[in-house]
Amino acid sequence: MTLIKRLDFEEAKFSLYFLGYENPETIPNDSSEKTAFLFNCKATLDLTHNWGTESDPDFKGYHNGNSDPRGYGHIGITVDDVYKACEGFEKLGVEFAKRPDEGRMKGLAFIKDPDGYWIEIFDFGRMSGLINGPSS
Incomplete structure (x- = not known):
């Protein structure tokens, strides 16, 4: 998979990463062209990174849902x-x-x-x- 575009939302403290099976050479460099390209891809995976947990010593980690209590798989x-x-x-x-x-x-x-x-x-x-x- 290739990272097509990253969007940072500083006020809300999160980032979105859009990945897809696209040829990296076909992805435009211009930000607005890249956004238009992104939303015309056949399929993308959108991953959200909530800022702060990586530097929080009390953060115990997210639960992966594959052991009890089950949830997201x-x-x-x-x-x-x-x-x-x-x-x-x-x-x-x-x-x-x-x-x-x-x-x-x-x-x-x-x-x-x-x-x-x-x-x-x-x-x-x-x-x-x-x-x-x-x-x-």
């Missing part, structure tokens, strides 16, 4: 090939919550971001077979 990202993507994550030292051939659901993976949030990695070709297959 994860986001999912599609890739062309789960196994090749996981080879790349392995080389980068990314921590896995589930590798493609572990568990009952084969062919998909879960990696963890630096804060422990889960990110599902899957491709539509494999998932459509699982979703459209016979119910058990």
